Amino acid sequence: MRLEIITIGDELLLGIRENTHLTYFGKQFARYGQIIQRNIVIRDDPNHIESYFRNSMDNSDIVITTGGLGPTTDDITRETVAQVLGLKLIHDNEAEKAIRTRFRSMGRDVTENNLRQAKKPIGAEIITNHHGTAPGLWLQCEGKIIIMLPGPPHELYPMFEKQVVPRLQSENVISENEYYLQLRTIGVGESLLENNLQHIFNRHPGKLLVSYCAHSGLVDLRLSPIDDLLSWKEIEAIGDECKQILGDDFICYGDESLSSLVLNQLSSLGKTLAIAESCTGGLLSNAFTDVPGSSKTFIGGFICYTNGTKLQMLNIPEMILQQYGAVSAECAVAMASGTAERLSTDYALSITGYAGPDGGNKENPVGTVYIGYHSPVEVRSSKIVFSGNRLMIKSRAVSAALDLLRRKLKIVN
Amino acid sequence: MRLEIITIGDELLLGIRENTHLTYFGKQFARYGQIIQRNIVIRDDPNHIESYFRNSMDNSDIVITTGGLGPTTDDITRETVAQVLGLKLIHDNEAEKAIRTRFRSMGRDVTENNLRQAKKPIGAEIITNHHGTAPGLWLQCEGKIIIMLPGPPHELYPMFEKQVVPRLQSENVISENEYYLQLRTIGVGESLLENNLQHIFNRHPGKLLVSYCAHSGLVDLRLSPIDDLLSWKEIEAIGDECKQILGDDFICYGDESLSSLVLNQLSSLGKTLAIAESCTGGLLSNAFTDVPGSSKTFIGGFICYTNGTKLQMLNIPEMILQQYGAVSAECAVAMASGTAERLSTDYALSITGYAGPDGGNKENPVGTVYIGYHSPVEVRSSKIVFSGNRLMIKSRAVSAALDLLRRKLKIVN
Numbered sequence: 001m002r003l004e005i006i007t008i009g010d011e012l013l014l015g016i017r018e019n020t021h022l023t024y025f026g027k028q029f030a031r032y033g034q035i036i037q038r039n040i041v042i043r044d045d046p047n048h049i050e051s052y053f054r055n056s057m058d059n060s061d062i063v064i065t066t067g068g069l070g071p072t073t074d075d076i077t078r079e080t081v082a083q084v085l086g087l088k089l090i091h092d093n094e095a096e097k098a099i100r101t102r103f104r105s106m107g108r109d110v111t112e113n114n115l116r117q118a119k120k121p122i123g124a125e126i127i128t129n130h131h132g133t134a135p136g137l138w139l140q141c142e143g144k145i146i147i148m149l150p151g152p153p154h155e156l157y158p159m160f161e162k163q164v165v166p167r168l169q170s171e172n173v174i175s176e177n178e179y180y181l182q183l184r185t186i187g188v189g190e191s192l193l194e195n196n197l198q199h200i201f202n203r204h205p206g207k208l209l210v211s212y213c214a215h216s217g218l219v220d221l222r223l224s225p226i227d228d229l230l231s232w233k234e235i236e237a238i239g240d241e242c243k244q245i246l247g248d249d250f251i252c253y254g255d256e257s258l259s260s261l262v263l264n265q266l267s268s269l270g271k272t273l274a275i276a277e278s279c280t281g282g283l284l285s286n287a288f289t290d291v292p293g294s295s296k297t298f299i300g301g302f303i304c305y306t307n308g309t310k311l312q313m314l315n316i317p318e319m320i321l322q323q324y325g326a327v328s329a330e331c332a333v334a335m336a337s338g339t340a341e342r343l344s345t346d347y348a349l350s351i352t353g354y355a356g357p358d359g360g361n362k363e364n365p366v367g368t369v370y371i372g373y374h375s376p377v378e379v380r381s382s383k384i385v386f387s388g389n390r391l392m393i394k395s396r397a398v399s400a401a402l403d404l405l406r407r408k409l410k411i412v413n
Numbered sequence: 414m415r416l417e418i419i420t421i422g423d424e425l426l427l428g429i430r431e432n433t434h435l436t437y438f439g440k441q442f443a444r445y446g447q448i449i450q451r452n453i454v455i456r457d458d459p460n461h462i463e464s465y466f467r468n469s470m471d472n473s474d475i476v477i478t479t480g481g482l483g484p485t486t487d488d489i490t491r492e493t494v495a496q497v498l499g500l501k502l503i504h505d506n507e508a509e510k511a512i513r514t515r516f517r518s519m520g521r522d523v524t525e526n527n528l529r530q531a532k533k534p535i536g537a538e539i540i541t542n543h544h545g546t547a548p549g550l551w552l553q554c555e556g557k558i559i560i561m562l563p564g565p566p567h568e569l570y571p572m573f574e575k576q577v578v579p580r581l582q583s584e585n586v587i588s589e590n591e592y593y594l595q596l597r598t599i600g601v602g603e604s605l606l607e608n609n610l611q612h613i614f615n616r617h618p619g620k621l622l623v624s625y626c627a628h629s630g631l632v633d634l635r636l637s638p639i640d641d642l643l644s645w646k647e648i649e650a651i652g653d654e655c656k657q658i659l660g661d662d663f664i665c666y667g668d669e670s671l672s673s674l675v676l677n678q679l680s681s682l683g684k685t686l687a688i689a690e691s692c693t694g695g696l697l698s699n700a701f702t703d704v705p706g707s708s709k710t711f712i713g714g715f716i717c718y719t720n721g722t723k724l725q726m727l728n729i730p731e732m733i734l735q736q737y738g739a740v741s742a743e744c745a746v747a748m749a750s751g752t753a754e755r756l757s758t759d760y761a762l763s764i765t766g767y768a769g770p771d772g773g774n775k776e777n778p779v780g781t782v783y784i785g786y787h788s789p790v791e792v793r794s795s796k797i798v799f800s801g802n803r804l805m806i807k808s809r810a811v812s813a814a815l816d817l818l819r820r821k822l823k824i825v826n
Binding site (some may be wrong): 048 | 423424425427428430431432433435436437438439440441442444445449450451453454455456460461465467468483484488504624626627633637683687688690692693694695696697698699700701702703706707708711712714715716717718719724725726755756768769770771794802804807820
């Protein structure tokens with residue numbers, strides 16, 4: 001089943017808006033065992049839409065378009081697709097009724113432009129839009145399926161999930177079942193991970209789709225069957241085998257964040273946590289507070305961005321700063337313990353380092369980060385040197401700190 | 414000049430990674446007066462690369478590919494493109510030297526796989542990769558320009574900006590000048606903004622391209638000439654007219670962040686800043702510390718995520734919490750003043766509210782945020798109710814706090 005997505009909009013090609021539709025559809029189809037063959041992003045130009053839509057029709061079995069169904073003059077997808085397929089546009093009374101009802105509920109008048117949205121290529125079925133005025137369209141033509149959907153995500157997503165997915169399932173285009181297994185890992189790079197696991201994957205040539213995604217120091221590994229050649233049980237067995245080999249570098253199945261994972265573990269142990277950050281400047285704290293309900297476990301943090309604030313906030317002995325400097329194992333440990341003492345928590349993490357672009361020295365160049373760890377039974381620090389720019393160093397340092405805590409807590413998933 | 418981007422990678426079509434390359438290239442080319450005609454996202458599959466690359470060659474003058482230049486077996490862009498063009502792959506000694514030097518500096522051995530990256534289609538020129546091992550390639554063939562670039566952004570971006578842009582300028586593909594004017598605004602929504610400014614734009618029908626992008630409470634407005642029908646001077650005059658109408662809602666020309674803007678202003682006044690955050694939990698602090706050199710002005714912050722930490726960290730009178738609660742104007746002001754006093758800064762900001770999904774009450778539902786402001790001459794608070802999910806509320810509250818400080822500092826751009 002060859003599936004293509006055509007995304008229409010100048011603003012995507014001008015870099016003004018990200019193409020979140022692709023990420024959305026990619027995830028949705030992968031869930032049901034399909035991979036999109038191609039995504040084309042093109043301009044709001046009738047000639048472009050015409051020629052590229054024709055090209056997609058020739059190359060695939062299902063074509064989904066997004067955007068260009070609205071009421072304004074640059075919304076031309078409906079008209080252009082009808083023209084390419086040689087289909088007359090006709091008026092749909094049900095669609096008009098839905099548009100009128102929606103406008104009435106908003107207390108607004110229906111203009112001539114808005115009624116243009118009630119038109120459809122002959123033979124097409126209207127997909128009702130419960131969150132906007134532009135209906136979607138489902139059309140079977142030349143032995144292919146064409147689905148036209150509106151661009152705004154809050155209209156597109158519910159329309160796709162509630163109306164298009166069930167229809168695609170009943171047409172046997174996508175599976176009734178969800179279809180991939182994700183293993184979240186940390187500590188091994190993408191290529192080493194591939195090396196270590198390749199012998200497992202080699203046992204299923206042509207049957208197993210493996211993909212990797214590295215982000216902020218983590219690597220996600222996704223396993224899915226090709227053309228249903230492996231059962232879900234077999235996929236799970238392969239996942240378990242990978243997990244055994246990964247050992248402590250395996251974080252979890254699925255996509256739970258490191259911060260959510262450690263907060264849940266601490267919460268189930270009835271323990272509290274606080275942090276102190278220097279070079280990551282709030283990013284670690286933000287990772288914890290992104291998790292709903294985190295305040296039960298994560299009670300607070302100190303952003304001590306200068307030597308002065310380290311002394312004032314955390315009572316760090318001045319001698320440590322003078323003798324070892326703020327970027328040192330000694331300072332990281334003092335920050336963690338100082339935090340736990342100040343806020344009377346069981347656990348504390350700290351981060352101090354050089355995020356760049358300036359700072360650093362020969363012994364501790366830009367990218368050097370010390371992580372401090374304080375628990376009821378132990379105090380320690382760990383030194384890591386990251387590459388990348390300021391924002392990458394901050395983000396990797398945060399993942400490393402969360403991972404240190406995860407390993408110490410021996411979280412088993 | 415027809416320009417196409419081919420982005421290669423299963424992970425994009427599986428929804429594992431966002432297609433940030435398109436946003437990046439879109440912005441880069443728009444800066445120099447070009448719009449990308451089409452972006453194609455395709456799989457790591459030699460047959461797909463072959464047929465879609467051929468199709469792009471036939472449809473355009475410049476084809477840029479990203480991804481698939483690395484050392485692993487699924488990196489096949491170089492080989493496939495050479496094959497489509499009927500060009501032999503040859504070994505490049507300079508490229509090999511660069512790869513060997515890079516591995517030596519990392520203390521790693523060069524494998525046979527890595528040396529595959531020193532190959533190039535005959536006639537191609539190597540584009541040195543200063544941040545990774547896979548070099549880029551520049552190739553002129555069939556009267557077209559083909560540019561192959563590595564996928565990782567920290568390798569791709571500097572390679573493109575420092576080596577490809579100047580080359581494209583010298584080949585007269587892109588302008589020597591930047592080509593759009595961006596006005597950053599806050600305080601008015603996208604459609605109200607359009608309404609207020611439409612009468613200006615209406616005076617230049619068919620000559621002026623106007624586009625909007627809303628993010629975290631800000632709206633960026635971009636003005637560019639269509640087909641060179643307006644001079645840069647005319648565009649600037651239109652920009653100034655918009656700026657007059659926008660008044661204080663105009664932030665700046667360009668894309669400087671609010672945090673960078675207020676830090677620069679405080680720095681030029683020789684003033685210091687500290688913050689206290691409850692519901693935004695580190696995100697405001699992180700916005701400041703994303704700015705290189707911020708530690709001269711932003712000295713630190715308190716993440717006081719519970720009532721207990723508000724008392725401990727900031728000496729907030731217990732009566733305030735008992736009488737008004739942690740989410741109140743009184744608490745926001747006490748947090749800001751407590752912070753400024755504790756850390757002896759000139760300015761302080763605070764944020765307290767309900768980010769959801771739980772919490773809130775009838776008077777202050779989820780989304781309610783109080784911002785506290787402390788300066789050498791004034792203390793005040795402001796209440797805003799945001800819609801959206803937890804992460805959106807956090808992010809909008811941070812923009813609102815930064816904007817409050819910006820308005821108070823009367824920054825003129």
